[in-house]
Amino acid sequence: MYSPEILFAALLNGVMTGAIYALIAVGLTLVYGVLHIINFAHGAILTAAMFAVYGLHAAWRVDPYLALLPLTVGFFVLGYAVQQLIIGPASRGDDGNILLITLGLAIIIENALLAVFRSDTRSVDVPYAFSVVEIGGLLFSLPRLLAVAVVIAVALLLWLFLAYSRTGVAIRAVAKEKIGAELCGIDVARIYAVTFGLGAACLAIAGSLLMPTYLVNPRVGNAFVLVAFTIVVLGGMGSVPGALLGGLFIGVVESFSGLFMGESLGQIGIFLIFILVLLVRPTGLFGAKA
Amino acid sequence: MSGASAYGSVLALAAGLGVLPVATESNVLLNFLVFMLIVSVAATGWNLLGGYGGQFSFGHAAFFGTGAYGMAILQERAGLNAWAALPIAIALGAAVGAFIGALAFRARLRGSYFALVTLAFAEVLRILANVLPITGGAAGILIRLRVDPWHFQFADQRVLYWVALGFLAGALLLVRAIERARFGAWLVAVRENEDAARALGVDALAVKIAAITLSAAITAAAGCLYAQKFLYLDAAIAYGPWISVEALLAPVIGGAGTVFGPVLGAVVLLGLGELTKAWIGDLTGGAVPGVDLVLFGVLLILCVAFAPRGIIGLLFRLRVWARWARS
């Protein structure tokens, strides 16, 4: 058995990892909730965001946290354009087609990054990468604690946006009742593009928060996607608060199952919980009734 | 379509593919074709459940891997003959299918929920196979090299090709028979509108479980073929997401819910991959990795944009247009 302080540290580690998972899952769940598609390109877009952070730092020494804002805007535009110019026209609204197109996009992005940056693992060297905060005799990474705060702020902003802004209301309307929303004069194609853009913007933020302590290579995003899928389901597909709580929950579960079962076998913990939740309560732990 | 011509088209395809090795000496082509046949068989399994039954699975690796590992373990650990191991390995794959189906369909999972639960099962099996001693753990399992038809290993690539072709023909005939039987009609009814089907007295749960069991058996057979071709397995090969993706992509590209869709899709999918690889390789000498796959991705999207109902759907549309133009 581990000492209480180790357990506490594992808990906090789980929260810190889970916060990043949550942000990635928020993007995924938004796109799922509105477009009803499983976006296979999500991981590749995250990789692209991380390379963007790396590239800005390598070329002009732009600090990852400074890069956060412009990249968020840039990736929103990029996501908007991808949905409006590629996914929308090429899929003609068919789910199977969207699946194939996002898969095709993932292959393109991942391998374009491979061709440009090659396969080497890279990281950014910032002075605060090893900064720590001492809590109860334990050391915690400052950049990762910061990430938790930013994720909570982003989730709050997003929730306010969805609840109160005109576009946010329209997004929720399309998510609930697409045809009805269309009849009310909402431009569904534009809402789709905005939603896809928001999903990509979340990934830009996640990339900026990850890079000070993590690393990037052309396949790095894949490591996060599967876990993001499970969080989306746990939180209830389409639910932003669900994704946030689900992310933190999975982060903690992973942390403890890693501690007690080992990192390799610990991964089973996530999937077993996932299967159980699906079988018992398919609307998700935190989701409203579908 | 009359009975004779319904089955005749499958046999004609098999016969057509069967004479290919006579026409070519190229082992590159044969190797490619064998792999394509393996993917086609796996995809035909997926098509039965996903195409006809409308239940999209992201986790057919669970069945493929069970078939493959079954084949390897029964030979290497239990000392069984390869041909005796084959039906048992297929049955094991079917059992895994029945198990997952019983759990998932009883819980009324459908759409993305069903897709993700199959994915999760495949991942659990992959992680387990990577640590359990019976699968050889992370070191993987090697099937002894004994080139002898008695051990399901052939000196001549062409024989393996014909055997794989036999598997594919069998799978296609089975799908065709189901399509024409009452069971097939129930399956399609469940896909189109499950509540309506149930109202008409179809036992939707039983139909779906039967479909996933058969589907798993076919895909497990593909796993058996894989094991005998490469004679080495590890968890990432047998239960890795790659085969789940191939088994799903091929029918969707070719035309889900049609007998030949998965085969056509596998030809296009793998053929495109090989062509882009060869073409970019000639162009750049392979100096920049990944360029061929970028091109492959672009072609995949174009393919979807211009053939949204799969290639079979495109062919069908072209025929309709041709008729309309003539009239």
Added chain:
Amino acid sequence: MKIGILQPVTGALAQDGEHGRLGAEIAIEEINAAGGIKSLGGARLSMVFGDARSNPEGGVAEVERMQAEGVVAIIGGFASPIALAASQAAARYDIPYVVDVGVSDQIVQRGLRNTFRFGPGFGTVTKAALDNLVAINEAAGRPARTVVIVHEDGLFGSGLARLLNAQLPERGFTVLETISHPTPSRDMSNVALRIRALNPDVLIPSSYYSEFVLLARTLHQQRIKPKAIYAVLNGAASNFRFVREFPEAANLIMDCNHWADPRKAKTAEVRAKAEATGRFWLYNIPLNYSCVRLVADAIERAGSTDRIRIIEALAASTFEDHIMPYGPTRFLNGQNQGAAPVNTQVQDRDIKVIFPRAFANATPIFPAV
């Protein structure tokens, strides 16, 4: 005269494959510049490159293509699963196959007469690593008794961990725990946490590049400093990129791994050529360089492009003009008997050789704290 070079340059193993290809390219260039294969009238070598796509099917497909293009031999594979499948496919056509890195001992235990491994396998590496660890510990007055093993959960890491677990107790060490992790890993905080709780004298990590960098950075951040970090076949601990990018986290880490022989003049020459392409010096480069030279020597002695005669020439090889610290080549059942790893330690932002003593350019700094 075509030589097949098989490496994964797309997919999960692309980073290693690129370095392997570079080593082979340098060797082929050199051989051609020196007049090609003399016994065949100065025949030039030309490379048929195949991307194994980081999986066995990709490897086999490329072997078939190489056969169609008429290669006289194939070199490479990098990972054990690719090497296992590709060498077997090559065996159908009696194409001589020289494995560059794949350390699984199954590779040379299948009785394939076409398959040779120039470098050391698991067993050899583990034995050397433990001999050296004991020697280092003895010299310092035995300060280390307890060990934690951290390994990636694939064939390579798990295989090593099993051997280490079996042999460490015989050498007077207690294994406190064996921690496995998947590749890719998203986080190493919990691994670090367990190491902190166990407080071992020695940490033995066997992982690929990214995961080890992550672990080393986390340990550094958490101020966890065992008496030694003693890596075995690690993807990063003797990689100059890691040393250059994270000098503090890398400092004093030891590694038992493939390494070029620094005594040979050729080594510096090959290294200069490799670094001129903008890449870091990695063991894949000298290994593949040497494998190509080994094959060229066999063809030279066979005086023929006949594959069987090349296989026979390889089996009888006493080649010593390579840049690995192996001495004359001698194959027994396909395994080069002289193959051995080298121990390195990161000192003063450089990677120094600490074992074997015959060509060590530094003494081990142990304990590190």
